[in-house]
Amino acid sequence: PPRVLTIANQKGGVGKTTSAVNLAAALSQHGLRALVIDLDPQGNASTALAVPHAAGSPSMYDVVVKGKPLGDVVVAAPDLPGLCCAPATIDLAGAEIELVPVVAREMRLRKALTSYLRTAEVDYVIIDCPPSLGLLTVNALVAAQEVLIPVQCEYYALEGLSQLVHTIDLVQTELNPELEISTLLLTMYDARTKLADAVAEDVRAHFGRRVLDTIIPRSVRISEAPGFGQTILSYDPGSRGARAYVQAAAELAAAAVSP
Amino acid sequence: PPRVLTIANQKGGVGKTTSAVNLAAALSQHGLRALVIDLDPQGNASTALAVPHAAGSPSMYDVVVKGKPLGDVVVAAPDLPGLCCAPATIDLAGAEIELVPVVAREMRLRKALTSYLRTAEVDYVIIDCPPSLGLLTVNALVAAQEVLIPVQCEYYALEGLSQLVHTIDLVQTELNPELEISTLLLTMYDARTKLADAVAEDVRAHFGRRVLDTIIPRSVRISEAPGFGQTILSYDPGSRGARAYVQAAAELAAAAVSP
Ligand SMILES: Nc1ncnc2c1ncn2[C@@H]1O[C@H](COP(=O)(O)OP(=O)(O)OP(=O)(O)O)[C@@H](O)[C@H]1O
Numbered sequence: 001p002p003r004v005l006t007i008a009n010q011k012g013g014v015g016k017t018t019s020a021v022n023l024a025a026a027l028s029q030h031g032l033r034a035l036v037i038d039l040d041p042q043g044n045a046s047t048a049l050a051v052p053h054a055a056g057s058p059s060m061y062d063v064v065v066k067g068k069p070l071g072d073v074v075v076a077a078p079d080l081p082g083l084c085c086a087p088a089t090i091d092l093a094g095a096e097i098e099l100v101p102v103v104a105r106e107m108r109l110r111k112a113l114t115s116y117l118r119t120a121e122v123d124y125v126i127i128d129c130p131p132s133l134g135l136l137t138v139n140a141l142v143a144a145q146e147v148l149i150p151v152q153c154e155y156y157a158l159e160g161l162s163q164l165v166h167t168i169d170l171v172q173t174e175l176n177p178e179l180e181i182s183t184l185l186l187t188m189y190d191a192r193t194k195l196a197d198a199v200a201e202d203v204r205a206h207f208g209r210r211v212l213d214t215i216i217p218r219s220v221r222i223s224e225a226p227g228f229g230q231t232i233l234s235y236d237p238g239s240r241g242a243r244a245y246v247q248a249a250a251e252l253a254a255a256a257v258s259p
Numbered sequence: 260p261p262r263v264l265t266i267a268n269q270k271g272g273v274g275k276t277t278s279a280v281n282l283a284a285a286l287s288q289h290g291l292r293a294l295v296i297d298l299d300p301q302g303n304a305s306t307a308l309a310v311p312h313a314a315g316s317p318s319m320y321d322v323v324v325k326g327k328p329l330g331d332v333v334v335a336a337p338d339l340p341g342l343c344c345a346p347a348t349i350d351l352a353g354a355e356i357e358l359v360p361v362v363a364r365e366m367r368l369r370k371a372l373t374s375y376l377r378t379a380e381v382d383y384v385i386i387d388c389p390p391s392l393g394l395l396t397v398n399a400l401v402a403a404q405e406v407l408i409p410v411q412c413e414y415y416a417l418e419g420l421s422q423l424v425h426t427i428d429l430v431q432t433e434l435n436p437e438l439e440i441s442t443l444l445l446t447m448y449d450a451r452t453k454l455a456d457a458v459a460e461d462v463r464a465h466f467g468r469r470v471l472d473t474i475i476p477r478s479v480r481i482s483e484a485p486g487f488g489q490t491i492l493s494y495d496p497g498s499r500g501a502r503a504y505v506q507a508a509a510e511l512a513a514a515a516v517s518p
Pocket residue numbers: 011012013014015016017018019040044129130131187188189216217218219220222223224226241269270271272390413414415416
């Protein structure tokens with residue numbers, strides 16, 4: 001069965017979208033079929049994959065709020081064989097309010113994904129979330145078996161982690177017993193920042209083997225790529241950033257096979 | 260009357276907290292009395308000002324959800340004369356749900372702030388928001404007369420701006436006719452990033468004179484300061500980052516006097 005990972009962290013700007021997009025691209029470059037589901041109304045993952053997502057166009061809003069089949073909104077990411085995307089539009093910003101009266105509103109994505117995966121040929125599903133622990137992120141946590149937490153190597157990064165772990169525990173107990181925090185990825189590591197090493201050590205002390213060995217460096221090239229509608233692997237394949245994401249994806253894939 | 264500014268942008272990690280804390284510190288260094296209200300459950304602004312904010316301690320949760328007077332939770336920021344803080348605790352994460360049935364739930368902060376300002380001696384109130392456009396941010400937009408939008412000089416920064424402007428317009432029409440986007444501050448500018456200038460130019464083209472001339476550079480020292488419970492002005496007063504925030508605060512203060 002396909003692996004379904006949610007990329008979650010309510011702290012903003014820690015590299016959720018960048019990790020979702022570049023890990024998926026690296027996996028698809030190695031012949032695996034990957035689907036990125038964009039659940040952030042800002043649609044940054046859709047932008048990074050050059051998938052149109054103007055307001056009103058088919059998107060995850062139709063799936064989560066209107067109950068449309070996921071297959072109706074999935075599109076191939078241009079120039080990225082093996083990689084598809086279910087885009088987000090700004091309409092998704094209304095989902096939290098529109099779903100308040102709906103029964104089983106936390107299960108909307110899980111239901112849509114389960115029926116999609118009955119026929120679709122996908123190895124990895126990666127769900128990008130907004131920077132909050134609201135209903136959209138909860139839908140992603142209910143739909144996935146694994147959570148990947150990007151942790152920025154800066155001081156504020158540690159503050160939100162216990163709240164995130166607490167929310168994941170809650171979802172696991174009440175809504176999705178299979179859910180586990182399988183992976184943490186250290187991002188935007190800048191050796192010049194005092195504390196970067198302290199943050200990395202602290203995270204490894206708390207989460208042990210779940211923290212990937214690969215650390216993503218802070219790199220200007222990574223932040224330029226979305227401006228050209230490209231992943232870092234297409235934009236600058238030889239860069240430190242691209243190599244780090246390829247290595248992280250290989251580690252992630254290898255972790256799947258070991259018991 | 261005091262100026263009340265809300266620092267808002269639903270894009271994560273763009274420098275909302277860093278700008279709230281360092282602008283307030285720079286204003287208080289010039290003899291103005293400043294209050295930082297932390298409305299983000301993660302409590303990053305409280306951390307940066309070294310104000311304790313363990314779960315359950317007096318905080319903005321008591322004010323917004325329990326109706327406690329704001330004066331009961333305001334504390335002096337240690338070592339920063341003229342600067343006070345109303346801290347946030349993790350309890351605030353439940354506010355959106357707990358306030359769903361409450362009448363006039365968008366006005367909770369405004370009511371608390373209005374009665375506090377009847378007796379308190381404050382020149383600037385700066386409200387830090389979480390990276391979302393939910394009820395906490397709406398409370399901040401209703402309580403303020405001005406919005407300051409930090410805009411990170413990176414590609415994704417532009418995507419969320421129109422949604423933010425739309426939400427502010429809505430709050431202005433429905434809840435707070437005085438509200439205006441008075442200020443935009445360009446942050447984390449790194450001349451090496453190809454698009455940084457393009458983002459800055461685009462923002463100036465859209466928002467004109469509301470964009471401060473001062474641009475905050477990306478600087479490792481800025482990101483280190485919160486790890487020591489200090490603002491950049493205390494941590495490294497001679498740094499580019501500290502000078503930029505002092506200059507931005509001076510520009511902000513000067514803008515108040517001109518018609
Ligand atoms: N390793 C890196 N080096 C340099 N810049 C990076 C790196 N990773 C991400 N960025 C840039 O930092 C910013 C934040 O990253 P990104 O948008 O992926 O974070 P996010 O967690 O998805 O943010 P949000 O909380 O708003 O969803 C973006 O401008 C992105 O291009």
